[in-house]
Amino acid sequence: xxxxxxxxxxxxxxxxxxxxxxxxxxxxxxxxxxxxxxxxxxxxxxxxxxxxxxxxxxxxxxxxxxxxxxxxxxxxxxxxxxxxxxxxxxxxxxxxxxxxxxxxxxxxxxxxxxxxxxxxxxxxxxxxxxxxxxxxxxxxxxxxxx
Amino acid sequence: xxxxxxxxxxxxxxxxxxxxxxxxxxxxxxxxxxxxxxxxxxxxxxxxxxxxxxxxxxxxxxxxxxxxxxxxxxxxxxxxxxxxxxxxxxxxxxxxxxxxxxxxxxxxxx
Numbered sequence: 697x698x699x700x701x702x703x704x705x706x707x708x709x710x711x712x713x714x715x716x717x718x719x720x721x722x723x724x725x726x727x728x729x730x731x732x733x734x735x736x737x738x739x740x741x742x743x744x745x746x747x748x749x750x751x752x753x754x755x756x757x758x759x760x761x762x763x764x765x766x767x768x769x770x771x772x773x774x775x776x777x778x779x780x781x782x783x784x785x786x787x788x789x790x791x792x793x794x795x796x797x798x799x800x801x802x803x804x805x806x807x808x809x810x811x812x813x814x815x816x817x818x819x820x821x822x823x824x825x826x827x828x829x830x831x832x833x834x835x836x837x838x839x840x841x842x
Numbered sequence: 843x844x845x846x847x848x849x850x851x852x853x854x855x856x857x858x859x860x861x862x863x864x865x866x867x868x869x870x871x872x873x874x875x876x877x878x879x880x881x882x883x884x885x886x887x888x889x890x891x892x893x894x895x896x897x898x899x900x901x902x903x904x905x906x907x908x909x910x911x912x913x914x915x916x917x918x919x920x921x922x923x924x925x926x927x928x929x930x931x932x933x934x935x936x937x938x939x940x941x942x943x944x945x946x947x948x949x950x951x952x
Contacts (some may be wrong), residue, residue: 708849708880
């Protein structure tokens with residue numbers, strides 16, 4: 697910890713938190729993240745079953761190059777292909793729409809503005825407001841897979 | 843739970859800081875793509891890093907997103923993002939590798 701401070705690193709979480717304060721970034725993240733979440737889900741399940749991309753492609757009735765593109769988040773997958781891949785991984789697809797985080801950020805910004813508008817200089821650590829991030833969904837559920 | 847600890851070096855505000863360059867040059871979509879790529883790497887075992895956007899280059903790893911590249915080094919379950927730049931040529935430029943190397947040496951020195 698002390699070493700890290702000497703090196704003056706910027707932690708990834710710190711950087712991402714800063715980006716998330718920008719509404720345009722949050723909008724972009726909502727469009728991009730599902731592709732990476734899906735890729736991660738497939739890679740983790742495939743690895744746990746000790747399958748290669750070629751094995752999975754054969755079981756799912758598709759091409760290895762397509763699996764590679766899906767795992768690289770570079771392919772807009774069809775729902776039918778996704779169902780086939782899930783089946784090949786001994787899983788099923790579960791779809792869930794969840795509310796965006798915008799109300800959370802709007803509330804946060806509102807309180808921030810209120811604090812400055814009332815010209816109250818708060819003492820450090822005096823705030824007892826706790827922010828709870830909304831839960832995110834998981835897109836695929838494994839069955840009998842560690 | 844991430845398997846790798848991700849960090850940027852040099853830090854914000856310092857010369858050749860990758861975070862400064864990423865914020866200055868990229869639009870929000872490109873920023874989100876980079877963030878997601880690094881988070882994906884951070885959650886997987888090294889042997890499962892089989893991505894089209896990732897390749898080893900002269901002792902470093904190169905992550906590509908559109909017209910931009912990021913270079914990082916791994917050490918003790920840490921991913922240290924050392925340099926971020928605009929893609930000028932198809933092949934990685936020696937200049938960018940040199941900056942990554944210099945930053946890595948500084949990081950190692952502490």
